[in-house]
Amino acid sequence: MHTSRCVLAIALCAAASLAHAGLPDSLSGAWYNPAQSGHGISIEFVGSSRAVVIWHVYDPEGRPLTLYLDGQVSGRAISGPVYAPAGMRFGDFDPATVSLPAWGSASLDFTACDAAQFAWQSNDPAYGQGRMPMVPLVARSPTCSLPPSNSLPAGLISGRSDSGQGNPAVLFQGIVDGEGRLWGIERSRNPGGESLVPGPAWLASTWPSVLRASPVAGAGVALDVQAVSFGAFAFSGQRFLSHEALAGSWVPIGEPLLTLGAVNGSTAQPQSWTLAAPAGVSLVAPLTLPALAGNWDVRLRAQFFALEFPLSIAADGSACLSFSGTGCDFSGRLEVGDGAIGLVDFELVDHTRPHLLPYRGRGWLADTASGRELVLVGDNGSVGLGLIARPR
Numbered sequence: 387m388h389t390s391r392c393v394l395a396i397a398l399c400a401a402a403s404l405a406h407a408g409l410p411d412s413l414s415g416a417w418y419n420p421a422q423s424g425h426g427i428s429i430e431f432v433g434s435s436r437a438v439v440i441w442h443v444y445d446p447e448g449r450p451l452t453l454y455l456d457g458q459v460s461g462r463a464i465s466g467p468v469y470a471p472a473g474m475r476f477g478d479f480d481p482a483t484v485s486l487p488a489w490g491s492a493s494l495d496f497t498a499c500d501a502a503q504f505a506w507q508s509n510d511p512a513y514g515q516g517r518m519p520m521v522p523l524v525a526r527s528p529t530c531s532l533p534p535s536n537s538l539p540a541g542l543i544s545g546r547s548d549s550g551q552g553n554p555a556v557l558f559q560g561i562v563d564g565e566g567r568l569w570g571i572e573r574s575r576n577p578g579g580e581s582l583v584p585g586p587a588w589l590a591s592t593w594p595s596v597l598r599a600s601p602v603a604g605a606g607v608a609l610d611v612q613a614v615s616f617g618a619f620a621f622s623g624q625r626f627l628s629h630e631a632l633a634g635s636w637v638p639i640g641e642p643l644l645t646l647g648a649v650n651g652s653t654a655q656p657q658s659w660t661l662a663a664p665a666g667v668s669l670v671a672p673l674t675l676p677a678l679a680g681n682w683d684v685r686l687r688a689q690f691f692a693l694e695f696p697l698s699i700a701a702d703g704s705a706c707l708s709f710s711g712t713g714c715d716f717s718g719r720l721e722v723g724d725g726a727i728g729l730v731d732f733e734l735v736d737h738t739r740p741h742l743l744p745y746r747g748r749g750w751l752a753d754t755a756s757g758r759e760l761v762l763v764g765d766n767g768s769v770g771l772g773l774i775a776r777p778r
Contacts (some may be wrong), residue, residue, distance in 0.1 A: 409437075409459055409496065409565075412530045416523040417502065427494070427504065427520065429464070436723050437464045439494060446512045455492045458726065460540075460564040462532055465493035468506065489513075494520070499530035534601045534609055537566025538636055538644065540727045542663035542750070545570055545597075545644075547655045556581075558657065559664050560597065560763070561750045563729055568611075568644070568659070569748045569763040570597035571618070571772045583772045584622035585686025585693055586709050593617050593628075596763045596770040597657075598747070599646065601636070609636040613646050615654050616770025620736065620745055621686055621709075621716075629768060630654035663752075670751040670758075671728030675703050677751060678720055678730070682760060682775035697775050705734065707773075713737075718744065732762050734771065745771040 418426030545558030560570030572594035599613035617628030747764015
């Protein structure tokens with residue numbers, strides 16, 4: 387009851403959410419079926435992967451009816467349960483009187499920025515099921531673009547870079563979100579063992595990288611992908627602006643494989659990714675904020691050894707990472723708008739360098755052979771952030 391009732395006020399939270407949704411905000415607003423003018427829907431995007439769709443329609447007796455779709459955004463679609471509010475009286479407006487019984491389910495699939503298909507299935511036989519075309523009441527922005535329809539499927543993914551010339555292979559781990567974007571982090575350089583993220587006392591000349599890759603266009607059965615590889619220097623005592631461009635393709639037939647190579651003079655080594663979790667790693671999904679709340683240890687590399695620093699995550703998702711033990715050197719918040727598929731959204735601010743833009747990205751919680759770990763991968767446009775935390 388209380389969860390459903392939040393749908394009525396969800397638009398009030400939009401400004402405080404972390405934005406990673408694949409569908410553009412310009413799709414918000416009123417849509418209708420030109421052949422049935424007189425009813426329609428209103429769309430409001432909320433946070434990373436959620437949207438509210440309000441359906442202004444009529445019941446079988448011709449009385450006005452307002453329905454609420456509490457939708458999840460995945461690829462080009464919004465889908466989820468539909469509720470039919472009842473109980474509140476005009477002039478009184480007492481929230482305690484509101485009930486939101488489940489009406490059914492619905493989905494809104496965008497075929498273009500100015501065209502969509504709305505489908506519904508009601509629990510009440512009087513409404514039944516059906517579908518209809520929808521167009522915007524007001525023309526959409528000419529800069530609107532939709533994510534490619536054949537995006538990478540969501541879930542854990544593993545990668546490898548073989549540079550040859552006697553150098554060890556570099557192994558990566560990552561996750562694909564609901565919009566087909568890949569967020570990856572270097573985990574080891576065989577046979578050198580685990581790659582540690584540089585910490586405040588780091589002065590060495592090598593570093594792991596993080597990766598953000600996005601689908602940009604379909605090409606037959608393949609998908610063109612562009613990526614940026616960042617040096618993971620967010621927590622280090624030295625700051626290097628290290629980012630390399632890569633591009634490649636995702637081929638979903640045969641043995642699914644994503645290949646990336648250097649472009650535009652980049653010196654980045656080519657990478658290949660397979661749509662499978664690394665051996666011994668399983669994603670925690672569905673994921674809720676209580677699963678993230680608590681005290682964690684973040685292991686960061688110093689000059690000759692590794693140090694552990696405390697990360698605390700509160701029940702509301704607010705986070706604090708401390709290097710000195712007093713106050714927060716990095717603070718921010720985590721959200722689980724895509725918790726159904728095991729994804730975390732985060733934003734962290736570097737208080738030691740307040741002039742820098744916040745770090746934003748995605749992450750996941752996984753069970754591994756060495757225990758549970760939280761992984762966050764992101765950047766601020768020029769510097770990469772990689773964080774691996776384990777319960778204290």
